[in-house]
Amino acid sequence: GQQLNQSPQSMFIQEGEDVSMNCTSSSIFNTWLWYKQDPGEGPVLLIALYKAGELTSNGRLTAQFGITRKDSFLNISASIPSDVGIYFCAGRGGSQGNLIFGKGTKLSVKP
C-alpha cells in the first residue's frame, strides 16, 4: 500500500528560528494537506496544495507541492511558542481518494 514518510519525527528549536519539515510518498499524490494538532485537540488544517510545484503561504507558514508529486515541504519562519504541537502531512491516495497521513513531526519551541 501507499506509505508516507514524514521527517523529522521531532524538533527542538529556539524561539525565532525557522523550521523545515517534509513528507515523501511511495507513489504520486494529487493533493497534499498540512495539519497542526495541539495537545488534546483534533488536527486543524493549515495549508492545502492541489498542483505540482504549487507554493502556498498562510502567515508565517509556507508549504510546497513537490514537482515529482511524491513529496511536500512545510516551512515555518520565525517560530514562536504557540507553534508548539504536532504537524501532520496528508496525501490523497487510494481508489476512493482517502487521505493517507504521515506519523507527524513534534515541534517544541524553547523561549
Add this chain to the structure above:
Amino acid sequence: NAGVTQTPKFRVLKTGQSMTLLCAQDMNHEYMYWYRQDPGMGLRLIHYSVGEGTTAKGEVPDGYNVSRLKKQNFLLGLESAAPSQTSVYFCASSYYVGTAYNEQFFGPGTRLTVL
C-alpha cells in the same frame, strides 16, 4: 457553525463492554470518517462513509462497526471492547471528492480507555 462535534470526550470501558461514539457535522459534508490515533502511529482510518446510508472499511476496521443513518451523523460502535482499542478517536468530514478537493475537518476527539 459548530463544525464537527464528538460525544463523549472521555470514556473508560471494561473489556467486553460495548459503546457507541457519536459524530455530528453541520457543514453539509458528504463524506465522513472515523480515525484512531495511537502514539507514534499517526492517524489510521477505521471506516468511512461517502453518503447517507453508505459505509466502507478503512485501514483498521476490525472490531468496529459504523452507521450513517443521517447525513449529519456518523456513529462508531464497539461491540465488545478490547484493551487494544484504547486510543484517541477522531471523526472528520469533507466535501465531495469528485473535484479532487478533499480537505478534511476534524472533531476534538474521544479518549477511550479499555481496562
